[in-house]
Amino acid sequence: METIKKEWQAKVATVLLIVLTIWWRVAPSFSPTPEKRFLGDFISIYVIMAIWGMLWGLLIAQKWGGIHSVIGKALLFFSAALGGQIFGQIAYAYYPLILHTPTPYPTIGDIGYFSSIPFSILGTFYLAKASGVAINLRTYKQKIQALFIPFIMLFLGYLLFLQGYKFDWNHPASIILEFVAPLGQATYVSFAILTYLLSKGVLGGIMKNKVIFILFALCFQFLSDYVFLYQASRGTWLAGGINDYMYLFSYFLMTLALLQFKTVFDRLQSKSP
Protein backbone atom coordinates (compact mmCIF):
# COMPACT_ATOMS: atom_id res chain seq x y z
CA MET A 1 0.00 0.00 0.00
CA GLU A 2 1.24 3.43 -1.06
CA THR A 3 0.63 5.07 2.33
CA ILE A 4 2.67 2.45 4.23
CA LYS A 5 5.52 2.87 1.72
CA LYS A 6 5.52 6.67 1.77
CA GLU A 7 4.46 7.81 5.23
CA TRP A 8 6.72 7.20 8.23
CA GLN A 9 3.64 7.62 10.45
CA ALA A 10 2.06 4.60 8.71
CA LYS A 11 5.29 2.63 9.18
CA VAL A 12 5.21 3.43 12.91
CA ALA A 13 1.56 2.27 13.08
CA THR A 14 2.46 -0.98 11.28
CA VAL A 15 5.40 -1.70 13.59
CA LEU A 16 3.16 -0.93 16.56
CA LEU A 17 0.55 -3.38 15.25
CA ILE A 18 3.19 -6.11 14.80
CA VAL A 19 4.69 -5.57 18.29
CA LEU A 20 1.26 -5.50 19.96
CA THR A 21 0.15 -8.58 18.00
CA ILE A 22 3.19 -10.53 19.19
CA TRP A 23 2.60 -9.29 22.73
CA TRP A 24 -1.08 -10.21 22.59
CA ARG A 25 -0.32 -13.68 21.17
CA VAL A 26 2.82 -14.65 23.10
CA ALA A 27 2.55 -12.93 26.48
CA PRO A 28 -0.34 -15.03 27.87
CA SER A 29 2.02 -18.03 27.88
CA PHE A 30 4.02 -16.27 30.58
CA SER A 31 1.07 -15.07 32.60
CA PRO A 32 -1.51 -17.02 34.59
CA THR A 33 -4.36 -14.68 33.59
CA PRO A 34 -5.03 -13.62 30.00
CA GLU A 35 -5.42 -9.93 30.74
CA LYS A 36 -2.28 -9.54 32.84
CA ARG A 37 0.83 -9.30 30.74
CA PHE A 38 4.41 -8.40 31.46
CA LEU A 39 5.16 -4.72 30.76
CA GLY A 40 1.58 -3.96 31.80
CA ASP A 41 -1.91 -4.65 30.66
CA PHE A 42 -2.64 -5.25 26.95
CA ILE A 43 -6.10 -3.73 27.15
CA SER A 44 -4.70 -0.50 28.61
CA ILE A 45 -1.74 -0.25 26.24
CA TYR A 46 -3.20 -0.80 22.77
CA VAL A 47 -5.06 2.52 23.03
CA ILE A 48 -1.72 3.99 21.91
CA MET A 49 -2.73 3.06 18.32
CA ALA A 50 -5.91 5.13 18.59
CA ILE A 51 -3.94 8.05 20.06
CA TRP A 52 -1.48 7.90 17.14
CA GLY A 53 -4.35 7.82 14.62
CA MET A 54 -6.28 10.63 16.29
CA LEU A 55 -3.28 12.99 16.50
CA TRP A 56 -2.38 12.57 12.84
CA GLY A 57 -6.04 12.64 11.81
CA LEU A 58 -6.46 16.05 13.45
CA LEU A 59 -3.33 17.41 11.76
CA ILE A 60 -4.31 16.03 8.34
CA ALA A 61 -7.83 17.47 8.73
CA GLN A 62 -6.29 20.94 9.09
CA LYS A 63 -4.45 20.47 5.77
CA TRP A 64 -7.79 19.73 4.12
CA GLY A 65 -9.38 22.90 5.49
CA GLY A 66 -10.58 21.68 8.91
CA ILE A 67 -14.08 22.85 9.75
CA HIS A 68 -14.18 24.98 6.59
CA SER A 69 -14.34 22.07 4.15
CA VAL A 70 -16.39 18.90 3.76
CA ILE A 71 -13.35 16.60 3.72
CA GLY A 72 -11.77 18.49 6.62
CA LYS A 73 -14.94 17.98 8.67
CA ALA A 74 -15.11 14.26 7.76
CA LEU A 75 -11.52 13.76 8.93
CA LEU A 76 -12.13 15.78 12.11
CA PHE A 77 -15.15 13.68 13.03
CA PHE A 78 -13.37 10.36 12.37
CA SER A 79 -10.48 11.61 14.53
CA ALA A 80 -12.98 12.63 17.23
CA ALA A 81 -14.48 9.12 17.05
CA LEU A 82 -11.02 7.73 17.82
CA GLY A 83 -10.81 10.34 20.61
CA GLY A 84 -14.03 8.96 22.10
CA GLN A 85 -12.55 5.47 22.12
CA ILE A 86 -9.35 6.80 23.73
CA PHE A 87 -11.32 8.52 26.47
CA GLY A 88 -13.29 5.33 27.10
CA GLN A 89 -10.19 3.12 27.18
CA ILE A 90 -8.25 5.42 29.51
CA ALA A 91 -11.20 5.98 31.86
CA TYR A 92 -11.81 2.22 32.06
CA ALA A 93 -8.11 1.55 32.76
CA TYR A 94 -7.96 4.28 35.42
CA TYR A 95 -9.91 2.26 38.01
CA PRO A 96 -7.86 -0.97 38.03
CA LEU A 97 -4.48 0.62 37.28
CA ILE A 98 -4.57 3.76 39.46
CA LEU A 99 -7.32 3.18 42.01
CA HIS A 100 -6.85 -0.61 42.17
CA THR A 101 -10.61 -1.11 42.21
CA PRO A 102 -12.93 -2.83 39.71
CA THR A 103 -14.35 -0.48 37.07
CA PRO A 104 -17.95 0.48 37.92
CA TYR A 105 -20.69 0.27 35.28
CA PRO A 106 -21.78 2.54 33.78
CA THR A 107 -18.85 4.89 34.18
CA ILE A 108 -17.57 8.13 32.67
CA GLY A 109 -15.60 6.07 30.15
CA ASP A 110 -18.87 4.94 28.57
CA ILE A 111 -19.53 8.56 27.56
CA GLY A 112 -16.34 8.35 25.49
CA TYR A 113 -17.30 5.06 23.85
CA PHE A 114 -20.81 6.31 23.20
CA SER A 115 -19.61 9.64 21.73
CA SER A 116 -17.68 7.81 19.03
CA ILE A 117 -21.02 6.72 17.53
CA PRO A 118 -22.38 10.20 16.61
CA PHE A 119 -18.87 11.26 15.56
CA SER A 120 -18.67 8.26 13.18
CA ILE A 121 -22.13 9.05 11.82
CA LEU A 122 -21.15 12.68 11.17
CA GLY A 123 -17.83 11.66 9.59
CA THR A 124 -19.62 9.27 7.25
CA PHE A 125 -22.22 11.94 6.42
CA TYR A 126 -19.52 14.37 5.25
CA LEU A 127 -17.64 11.65 3.39
CA ALA A 128 -20.90 10.76 1.61
CA LYS A 129 -21.40 14.42 0.74
CA ALA A 130 -17.95 14.66 -0.86
CA SER A 131 -18.50 11.36 -2.70
CA GLY A 132 -21.52 12.68 -4.58
CA VAL A 133 -24.11 10.50 -2.86
CA ALA A 134 -26.72 13.27 -3.18
CA ILE A 135 -26.55 12.97 -6.98
CA ASN A 136 -27.60 9.34 -6.92
CA LEU A 137 -30.29 10.03 -4.34
CA ARG A 138 -32.33 11.73 -7.04
CA THR A 139 -33.85 8.47 -8.25
CA TYR A 140 -36.81 6.82 -6.55
CA LYS A 141 -35.12 3.39 -6.45
CA GLN A 142 -32.11 4.75 -4.61
CA LYS A 143 -34.23 6.72 -2.17
CA ILE A 144 -35.91 3.41 -1.24
CA GLN A 145 -32.47 1.79 -0.88
CA ALA A 146 -31.41 4.66 1.40
CA LEU A 147 -34.31 3.89 3.74
CA PHE A 148 -34.22 0.10 3.38
CA ILE A 149 -30.58 -0.55 4.39
CA PRO A 150 -30.64 1.37 7.72
CA PHE A 151 -33.99 -0.23 8.51
CA ILE A 152 -32.60 -3.75 7.91
CA MET A 153 -29.48 -3.03 9.96
CA LEU A 154 -31.48 -1.59 12.86
CA PHE A 155 -33.84 -4.56 12.74
CA LEU A 156 -30.92 -7.03 12.77
CA GLY A 157 -29.32 -5.14 15.66
CA TYR A 158 -32.59 -5.32 17.58
CA LEU A 159 -33.11 -9.00 16.76
CA LEU A 160 -29.59 -10.05 17.78
CA PHE A 161 -29.11 -8.05 20.96
CA LEU A 162 -32.17 -6.21 22.11
CA GLN A 163 -35.07 -8.62 21.79
CA GLY A 164 -36.67 -8.99 25.20
CA TYR A 165 -34.60 -6.12 26.63
CA LYS A 166 -36.02 -5.03 29.99
CA PHE A 167 -36.06 -1.27 30.45
CA ASP A 168 -34.90 -0.24 33.91
CA TRP A 169 -35.92 3.43 34.10
CA ASN A 170 -34.11 3.77 37.44
CA HIS A 171 -30.88 3.56 35.44
CA PRO A 172 -31.42 5.69 32.30
CA ALA A 173 -27.66 5.75 31.58
CA SER A 174 -27.67 1.96 31.26
CA ILE A 175 -30.62 2.13 28.83
CA ILE A 176 -28.71 4.55 26.61
CA LEU A 177 -25.62 2.35 26.63
CA GLU A 178 -27.34 -0.98 26.19
CA PHE A 179 -30.27 -0.05 23.96
CA VAL A 180 -29.38 3.12 22.07
CA ALA A 181 -25.69 2.32 21.43
CA PRO A 182 -26.27 -0.85 19.33
CA LEU A 183 -28.84 1.03 17.25
CA GLY A 184 -26.41 3.94 16.83
CA GLN A 185 -23.70 1.52 15.71
CA ALA A 186 -26.13 -0.01 13.20
CA THR A 187 -26.82 3.52 11.95
CA TYR A 188 -23.20 4.44 11.23
CA VAL A 189 -22.49 1.18 9.43
CA SER A 190 -25.71 1.60 7.40
CA PHE A 191 -24.48 5.04 6.34
CA ALA A 192 -21.13 3.53 5.39
CA ILE A 193 -22.79 0.82 3.25
CA LEU A 194 -25.11 3.40 1.71
CA THR A 195 -22.20 5.70 0.91
CA TYR A 196 -20.53 2.83 -0.92
CA LEU A 197 -23.67 1.83 -2.84
CA LEU A 198 -24.93 5.31 -3.65
CA SER A 199 -21.56 6.65 -4.75
CA LYS A 200 -21.21 3.97 -7.42
CA GLY A 201 -20.88 5.53 -10.85
CA VAL A 202 -20.32 8.99 -9.34
CA LEU A 203 -17.28 8.61 -7.14
CA GLY A 204 -14.06 8.14 -9.09
CA GLY A 205 -10.61 9.66 -9.38
CA ILE A 206 -7.77 9.18 -6.95
CA MET A 207 -10.02 9.57 -3.91
CA LYS A 208 -12.22 6.58 -4.73
CA ASN A 209 -10.05 3.93 -3.06
CA LYS A 210 -9.32 6.23 -0.10
CA VAL A 211 -13.03 6.66 0.56
CA ILE A 212 -13.70 2.93 0.18
CA PHE A 213 -10.88 2.14 2.62
CA ILE A 214 -12.28 4.48 5.27
CA LEU A 215 -15.69 2.80 4.83
CA PHE A 216 -14.01 -0.60 5.25
CA ALA A 217 -12.35 0.64 8.47
CA LEU A 218 -15.78 1.70 9.74
CA CYS A 219 -17.25 -1.72 8.91
CA PHE A 220 -14.45 -3.40 10.85
CA GLN A 221 -15.08 -1.06 13.81
CA PHE A 222 -18.75 -2.08 13.64
CA LEU A 223 -17.79 -5.76 13.59
CA SER A 224 -15.65 -5.19 16.71
CA ASP A 225 -18.55 -3.41 18.43
CA TYR A 226 -20.99 -6.20 17.61
CA VAL A 227 -18.61 -8.98 18.66
CA PHE A 228 -18.27 -7.11 21.97
CA LEU A 229 -22.06 -6.92 22.36
CA TYR A 230 -22.46 -10.57 21.35
CA GLN A 231 -19.79 -11.84 23.76
CA ALA A 232 -20.90 -9.54 26.60
CA SER A 233 -24.54 -10.62 26.22
CA ARG A 234 -23.49 -14.28 26.48
CA GLY A 235 -20.94 -13.77 29.23
CA THR A 236 -18.05 -14.93 27.04
CA TRP A 237 -16.18 -11.62 26.73
CA LEU A 238 -12.64 -11.74 28.10
CA ALA A 239 -10.35 -8.80 28.86
CA GLY A 240 -7.42 -9.06 26.46
CA GLY A 241 -9.29 -11.59 24.33
CA ILE A 242 -10.01 -11.67 20.59
CA ASN A 243 -12.39 -8.73 20.82
CA ASP A 244 -9.72 -6.44 22.28
CA TYR A 245 -7.44 -7.50 19.43
CA MET A 246 -10.20 -6.67 16.93
CA TYR A 247 -10.41 -3.17 18.42
CA LEU A 248 -6.64 -2.78 18.07
CA PHE A 249 -6.93 -3.79 14.40
CA SER A 250 -9.84 -1.43 13.80
CA TYR A 251 -7.82 1.49 15.27
CA PHE A 252 -4.96 0.50 12.97
CA LEU A 253 -7.25 0.49 9.92
CA MET A 254 -8.69 3.90 10.80
CA THR A 255 -5.18 5.28 11.39
CA LEU A 256 -4.14 4.12 7.90
CA ALA A 257 -7.40 5.42 6.43
CA LEU A 258 -6.70 8.90 7.84
CA LEU A 259 -3.02 8.83 6.81
CA GLN A 260 -4.03 8.07 3.22
CA PHE A 261 -5.42 11.59 3.02
CA LYS A 262 -1.95 12.93 3.78
CA THR A 263 -0.48 10.82 0.99
CA VAL A 264 -3.03 12.16 -1.50
CA PHE A 265 -2.61 15.73 -0.27
CA ASP A 266 1.17 15.62 -0.66
CA ARG A 267 0.92 13.96 -4.07
CA LEU A 268 -1.54 16.58 -5.37
CA GLN A 269 0.59 19.44 -4.12
CA SER A 270 3.78 18.18 -5.65
CA LYS A 271 2.41 17.38 -9.11
CA SER A 272 3.18 19.86 -11.87
CA PRO A 273 0.42 20.73 -14.40
Added chain:
Amino acid sequence: MTDTTLYSALATSILKGQLLVIGPLAVDQAKMVTGITVDSSNTIRITGNEKEVLTNLVKRFERLFGKASIEVCKEAIKESQLSISDKDLPDILK
Protein backbone atom coordinates in the same frame (compact mmCIF):
# COMPACT_ATOMS: atom_id res chain seq x y z
CA MET B 1 -19.63 41.19 -19.47
CA THR B 2 -16.71 40.29 -21.78
CA ASP B 3 -15.92 36.65 -22.51
CA THR B 4 -12.78 36.81 -20.36
CA THR B 5 -14.64 38.34 -17.43
CA LEU B 6 -17.47 35.79 -17.72
CA TYR B 7 -15.18 32.78 -17.88
CA SER B 8 -13.09 34.18 -15.02
CA ALA B 9 -16.26 34.61 -12.95
CA LEU B 10 -17.34 31.03 -13.78
CA ALA B 11 -13.90 29.71 -12.80
CA THR B 12 -14.05 31.71 -9.55
CA SER B 13 -17.44 30.15 -8.73
CA ILE B 14 -16.05 26.69 -9.39
CA LEU B 15 -13.05 27.39 -7.19
CA LYS B 16 -15.29 28.59 -4.35
CA GLY B 17 -17.44 25.47 -4.70
CA GLN B 18 -14.37 23.24 -4.55
CA LEU B 19 -12.96 25.19 -1.58
CA LEU B 20 -16.00 24.10 0.38
CA VAL B 21 -15.26 20.45 -0.41
CA ILE B 22 -11.47 20.08 -0.36
CA GLY B 23 -10.33 23.27 1.37
CA PRO B 24 -7.22 25.27 0.39
CA LEU B 25 -6.00 22.42 -1.81
CA ALA B 26 -8.54 23.71 -4.36
CA VAL B 27 -6.52 26.94 -4.77
CA ASP B 28 -3.29 24.98 -5.29
CA GLN B 29 -5.01 22.82 -7.89
CA ALA B 30 -6.40 25.84 -9.74
CA LYS B 31 -2.99 27.51 -9.78
CA MET B 32 -1.56 24.45 -11.53
CA VAL B 33 -3.81 25.00 -14.56
CA THR B 34 -2.07 26.90 -17.36
CA GLY B 35 -3.81 30.21 -18.04
CA ILE B 36 -5.14 30.69 -14.52
CA THR B 37 -3.99 33.15 -11.90
CA VAL B 38 -5.55 33.29 -8.44
CA ASP B 39 -5.36 36.41 -6.30
CA SER B 40 -5.40 36.65 -2.50
CA SER B 41 -9.21 36.78 -2.36
CA ASN B 42 -9.40 33.55 -4.41
CA THR B 43 -10.61 35.35 -7.52
CA ILE B 44 -9.51 33.75 -10.76
CA ARG B 45 -8.26 35.54 -13.85
CA ILE B 46 -8.15 33.54 -17.05
CA THR B 47 -5.82 34.26 -19.96
CA GLY B 48 -5.65 32.45 -23.30
CA ASN B 49 -8.41 30.23 -24.69
CA GLU B 50 -11.03 30.75 -21.97
CA LYS B 51 -13.23 27.77 -22.78
CA GLU B 52 -10.26 25.43 -22.88
CA VAL B 53 -8.80 26.80 -19.64
CA LEU B 54 -12.16 26.35 -17.90
CA THR B 55 -12.33 22.76 -19.20
CA ASN B 56 -8.83 22.09 -17.87
CA LEU B 57 -9.80 23.52 -14.48
CA VAL B 58 -12.79 21.17 -14.20
CA LYS B 59 -10.63 18.23 -15.37
CA ARG B 60 -8.10 19.10 -12.68
CA PHE B 61 -10.78 18.70 -10.03
CA GLU B 62 -12.22 15.63 -11.75
CA ARG B 63 -8.97 13.81 -10.96
CA LEU B 64 -9.89 13.89 -7.28
CA PHE B 65 -13.45 12.55 -6.96
CA GLY B 66 -14.34 11.82 -10.61
CA LYS B 67 -17.91 12.63 -11.63
CA ALA B 68 -18.69 13.80 -8.09
CA SER B 69 -16.18 16.66 -8.57
CA ILE B 70 -17.76 17.63 -11.90
CA GLU B 71 -21.15 17.79 -10.20
CA VAL B 72 -19.71 20.18 -7.59
CA CYS B 73 -18.51 22.41 -10.45
CA LYS B 74 -21.93 22.31 -12.17
CA GLU B 75 -23.68 23.10 -8.91
CA ALA B 76 -21.32 26.03 -8.25
CA ILE B 77 -22.11 27.49 -11.68
CA LYS B 78 -25.83 27.06 -11.12
CA GLU B 79 -25.63 28.82 -7.77
CA SER B 80 -23.55 31.68 -9.20
CA GLN B 81 -26.52 32.57 -11.46
CA LEU B 82 -24.13 33.66 -14.20
CA SER B 83 -25.77 33.28 -17.57
CA ILE B 84 -23.85 31.55 -20.30
CA SER B 85 -25.19 30.09 -23.50
CA ASP B 86 -25.07 26.34 -23.92
CA LYS B 87 -22.78 26.81 -26.92
CA ASP B 88 -20.19 28.68 -24.85
CA LEU B 89 -20.27 26.25 -21.94
CA PRO B 90 -17.52 23.58 -22.06
CA ASP B 91 -18.89 20.10 -22.87
CA ILE B 92 -17.68 18.74 -19.53
CA LEU B 93 -20.08 21.11 -17.72
CA LYS B 94 -23.18 20.32 -19.81
